[in-house]
Amino acid sequence: MGNNRRQRVSDCLNSPFQVRYENAARLQTLLNEEGLLAVISFGQEHETKDARLVTVELPELGGNSTLEVWHTPCSPETGYVGEIRYSRTDTVLFGYIQFEVSRVPGMEQATYDAYRAILACQQHLGYPYLLRTWNYLSDIHREEDGLERYRAFCLGRHRILETTPDFERHLVAATAMGTRTSQVLIYFLAAHEPGFRLENPRQVSAFRYPSHYAPRSPSFSRATLKPWGAEAHLYISGTASIVGHETRHVDNPLAQLDETLNNLQSLADNARRLHGLAIQSLDELSLLKVYLRQGVEMAPIVQCLQRRLGGRVPALFLQGDVCRNDLLLEIEAFHA
């Protein structure tokens, strides 16, 4: 192998991808770039079809049109395994599945089948460890057969993941968010080696929530810490105003924001304490994604975020249905 190729492979091992927000006007240019692992757009689906392009059908707030762009120093290969569309390098697998949920067999079984397809794809391609998942569910609060669709989703996800070896230890960071369109979208990252599961001392682990939240607990961890050579990524789950296992500050969005940031800080502290991650303060995060429930005003949230983080962290604002009815906002984050 030539020097260039060798250099690229080692870049690739040490830093498998970086994420940044870019303007949607750059989409065509980005799709022509060799090192594009994936690009997430928001709002309306694009005309352009590409294995690396996924659309999260949530309206972007604030008048911008933003893309979340995952760059790699490698050249991804794309393809299908079953119903999973994927893009991969030597080190990381990005994949997604999109489907309609019919009344029969319903959300629980559809979720089970989707995750079974994801696990099969991971096995087939040789990236057996999930690092993070994003789950966008249509009509998340609707009841079907006496069960809210989010809870049915939790049931299906638990039923398939509990069949995997040592499943609680390998739970990963996640987002679960309601959309107003008909399709469910799940996308994920996976790798050859597992990351470390991280929990938050201020919060009961979601997989230990009492059963009144869902017949099977939500199968995710508060964050995944993944070493990549000398670097590390921290993938932080959707985080909300929950202390212990209870929602705090019902009907008060600014207080919910404050509590959410306290949770994020506590998680970052844990990552530093347990794994030596170089993060002191939340203004060192690389990216934030803020989900606001319909009717929550954006401007005060932006101001308050600015006060606590100094406006240094790129943040994307989306409108979405947070999976507990009384949660008005949720924030996910990435640290590289």
Ligand code: 3EB
């Ligand atoms: C919470 O902390 C808020 O079911 O995958 C956040 C992130 C939430 C992920 C999931 C749920 C999920 O319980 C809700």
